[in-house]
Amino acid sequence: MAISGILMVLFLVAHAIGNLHVFQGAESFNEYSEWLREFGEPALPHRTLLTLIEIGLLVSVVAHMWSAFSLWRQAKRARPVAYVTKKRVQQSYASRTLRWGGVIILLFIIWHLLDMTFGAVNPDGTDSTPYDRLVASFENPFITAFYVLALVLLGMHLRHGIFSAAQTLGQTNKRRERLLNITATTFATGLIALYLVTPVAVALDFVN
Amino acid sequence: MNLTLRVWRQPHPTAKGKMVTYKVSDVSPDMSFLEMLDVLNEQLILSGDDPVAFDHDCREGICGSCGLMINGYAHGPEQTTTCQLHMRSFKDGDEIDIEPWRSGGFPLIKDLVVDRSAFDRIIASGGFISAPTGTAPEAHATPVPKKDSDAAFDAATCIGCGACVAACPNGSAMLFTAAKVSHLGLLPQGQPERDARVIKMVAQQDAEDFGGCSNIGECSAVCPKGISMETISRLNHDLLGALRANAVPAS
Numbered sequence: 407m408a409i410s411g412i413l414m415v416l417f418l419v420a421h422a423i424g425n426l427h428v429f430q431g432a433e434s435f436n437e438y439s440e441w442l443r444e445f446g447e448p449a450l451p452h453r454t455l456l457t458l459i460e461i462g463l464l465v466s467v468v469a470h471m472w473s474a475f476s477l478w479r480q481a482k483r484a485r486p487v488a489y490v491t492k493k494r495v496q497q498s499y500a501s502r503t504l505r506w507g508g509v510i511i512l513l514f515i516i517w518h519l520l521d522m523t524f525g526a527v528n529p530d531g532t533d534s535t536p537y538d539r540l541v542a543s544f545e546n547p548f549i550t551a552f553y554v555l556a557l558v559l560l561g562m563h564l565r566h567g568i569f570s571a572a573q574t575l576g577q578t579n580k581r582r583e584r585l586l587n588i589t590a591t592t593f594a595t596g597l598i599a600l601y602l603v604t605p606v607a608v609a610l611d612f613v614n
Numbered sequence: 615m616n617l618t619l620r621v622w623r624q625p626h627p628t629a630k631g632k633m634v635t636y637k638v639s640d641v642s643p644d645m646s647f648l649e650m651l652d653v654l655n656e657q658l659i660l661s662g663d664d665p666v667a668f669d670h671d672c673r674e675g676i677c678g679s680c681g682l683m684i685n686g687y688a689h690g691p692e693q694t695t696t697c698q699l700h701m702r703s704f705k706d707g708d709e710i711d712i713e714p715w716r717s718g719g720f721p722l723i724k725d726l727v728v729d730r731s732a733f734d735r736i737i738a739s740g741g742f743i744s745a746p747t748g749t750a751p752e753a754h755a756t757p758v759p760k761k762d763s764d765a766a767f768d769a770a771t772c773i774g775c776g777a778c779v780a781a782c783p784n785g786s787a788m789l790f791t792a793a794k795v796s797h798l799g800l801l802p803q804g805q806p807e808r809d810a811r812v813i814k815m816v817a818q819q820d821a822e823d824f825g826g827c828s829n830i831g832e833c834s835a836v837c838p839k840g841i842s843m844e845t846i847s848r849l850n851h852d853l854l855g856a857l858r859a860n861a862v863p864a865s
Binding site for chain 1: 687825848
């Protein structure tokens with residue numbers, strides 16, 4: 407859970423930074439997309455870097471889901487009879503929604519790939535440049551709203567996930583706990599903000 | 615005070631249980647929660663009913679026997695044991711739901727009594743040190759850093775009441791196992807068996823019907839001894855170290 411999560415967070419950081427090319431204009435954004443595919447050519451075959459990243463991500467996603475599924479199954483077995491009355495004391499919204507939030511994030515990722523990578527559900531269709539697809543999607547308020555919602559969920563997932571990963575890897579203690587919590591919140595908020603600037607910029611017509 | 619209690623009644627493990635409503639009157643705010651249940655049981659005995667079975671022993675907050683889910687909180691609304699919870703924490707006319715700990719690892723015996731032997735089996739799998747017996751050694755012969763002894767003592771205050779398991783949304787026993795692993799792991803006497811201990815105790819915990827930890831923190835928030843989440847981190851740290859060192863549990 408922790409290791410696969412960390413790998414995916416590293417990807418998320420790179421992805422967020424890559425997205426910022428959108429502010430340098432259509433050409434730069436599309437060139438960046440090409441560059442990812444042409445990286446290392448001709449020494450390396452076409453799409454080497456991208457394929458490696460894709461394999462790494464796929465393995466991480468599967469490992470993360472498998473761990474989550476076994477935890478869920480264990481938890482179900484661990485409480486065969488439910489409480490009539492059970493109240494929350496400590497748990498945050500983020501930690502409580504981790505499991506279902508994860509499922510929603512998975513559905514979002516599938517949509518996101520169909521939208522931006524393959525163009526299958528994109529208003530501009532499959533025969534368009536990455537930049538066109540991005541602008542076309544975010545000019546639709548419903549798609550934008552869906553993205554914003556999914557990203558906020560992702561932020562909460564990260565908020566608890568970062569703390570939880572540090573716990574799982576045995577890196578927390580009482581002294582670090584406060585700092586860790588502040589770091590997790592700041593990092594999650596910052597990263598999601600970095601992602602959100604793109605749809606907001608399109609919505610406000612800075613990028614068109 | 616007059617109270618309405620809804621108590622889980624289940625005559626034996628395989629019977630179907632249900633919540634039964636009882637009225638208790640003239641409850642003093644100075645009574646402990648268990649004394650209030652004693653009053654209820656006196657009423658039930660006088661009227662020829664079967665008294666409510668519940669676990670209790672020291673009634674001083676140190677044995678860990680009494681554990682009840684009270685209105686959805688493990689050990690009730692205060693962070694203490696059920697026996698140290700007093701009726702002044704409730705108001706006249708309150709309705710109180712009383713349920714047993716719910717866990718696959720704690721099979722129900724009767725009413726509010728569950729079998730917590732799973733905890734004993736976790737302890738038996740590694741929660742000890744192997745030391746020759748005899749007269750107590752000179753205390754100064756084995757120096758322990760103050761920081762370590764404090765942390766070990768914090769973990770050692772665990773009374774094994776099971777509130778952590780009861781409150782955990784995953785039904786995990788991680789806080790208990792972590793407390794038992796780390797209070798020995800922090801002390802010099804616990805070092806020879808440190809790696810094997812964590813591996814064996816975690817394996818035994820997994821063999822019981824407890825859930826996995828997802829670091830939600832309910833356990834620590836209801837722990838009557840306030841054992842902190844850092845003990846879980848310490849267990850994970852020890853476990854990773856032991857696995858990396860390829861420690862094989864000695865028989």
